[in-house]
Amino acid sequence: MNLLAVILICTSATAHADCSRETALDVQTAPASSPFNCMMMGQVTPARDPELLQGHYAKTVCERRRLAEPATPGRRAALP
Numbered sequence: 001m002n003l004l005a006v007i008l009i010c011t012s013a014t015a016h017a018d019c020s021r022e023t024a025l026d027v028q029t030a031p032a033s034s035p036f037n038c039m040m041m042g043q044v045t046p047a048r049d050p051e052l053l054q055g056h057y058a059k060t061v062c063e064r065r066r067l068a069e070p071a072t073p074g075r076r077a078a079l080p
Contacts, residue, residue, distance in 0.1 A: 002065040003032040005041035009056050019059045026052070031065070038062035 009026040010019035021027055028045055032038035042060025046053055 002067075003035065003038050004063045004065045005030045005032045005038040005045070006061040006063055007042055007045045008059045008061065009046070009052060010059060011056055016057075016059065019057075024059075025056060032062065035062055 006021070007028040007030070008019050008021065008024040009028070010024050014023055030041045030045060032041050039060060039062070042058065046058040
């Protein structure tokens with residue numbers, strides 16, 4: 001499985017449902033091989049920097065990785 005663990009660092013004043021890539025103070029990503037691995041990355045990544053969470057919380061979202069389209073000669077690859 002090609003998953004991406006997306007760890008959103010949001011302020012405590014932001015409702016959990018409103019915490020997204022657009023509203024997060026910081027967005028960290030890590031590759032994940034399974035849904036379980038994705039959720040574990042969501043725990044491990046913020047634990048490496050506990051000061052990051054002072055007054056904030058981490059929300060983990062597991063997304064399918066988007067693969068770039070193959071580039072044609074003379075053109076760059078584009079994401080879907």
